Amino acid sequence: MTRSSNTMASPHRNMTSTTSIRLSVMSQTTPQLFKPTDVRTTPLWTHHVSCQRHSTPYVAICILLMLLAVATPATSTPRVDVETGRSYMDGMGTSTAFLEGTWDPRPLGGRFTWSPDLSLGWISGRTNRRYHRTNYSAQLVAAGIRLHYGEDGDWYRHLFFSFQPALHNGCTLALSSVYEFVSTLGWQGRRFSVQIRHISNGSLHKPNRGETMALFGAAFDL
Secondary structure (H helix, E strand, O other), X not given: OHHHHHHHHHHHHHHHHHHHHHHHHHHHHOOOOOOHHHOOOOOOOOOOOOOOOOOHHHHHHHHHHHHHHHXXXXXXXXXXXXXXXXXXXXXXEEEEEEEEEEOOOEEEEOOEEEEEEEEEEEEOOOOOOXXXXXXXXXXXXXXXXXXXXXXXXXXXXXXXXXXXXXXEOOOOOOOOOOEEEEEEEEEEOOOEEEEEEEEEOOOOOOOOOOEEXXXXXXXXEO
């Protein structure tokens, strides 16, 4: 009986072995239509940032403008504002801080005056999985001019507009080039200031989402 049972089970083992061999051959000869590497591990909405590295002409222009802005003779110590606030890109906010120095105003023509304006800034990174390269902070230096209109005693004399070329060490979705342009509209009191500031590269390099911020500053005379 034992010998007969082994004889009957033999065809089943042979069929199993033959099937395994056929499956092995098919897996080797059939082309692999789907590879694990084809799976997208990055969300479709992730934005790639192309950082500009070859921008020597623009950097040279920015440095020249900065030198022209700060090389004018100053007969008094600067006013220094310590500024802090929130900066936004596509509705996503983050912390920001600036240290800004301005010097005595100089006549420009008519009732306009201008002042040398130097800024050191920091913009914190963002924690957001939707966009690529938003978690990097940026530090920047900017120099330019601050414009006022009117005479001493005019209420609108406190309003100002400033423009500053800037250089920074970051490479983010908002600031994708080493050079940027800083435009600021604000109100300057004796001991504080309120400002709306926008930083971007003027679409000279993409992406150009920019940073738009609201700042409150406390002023000190050195």
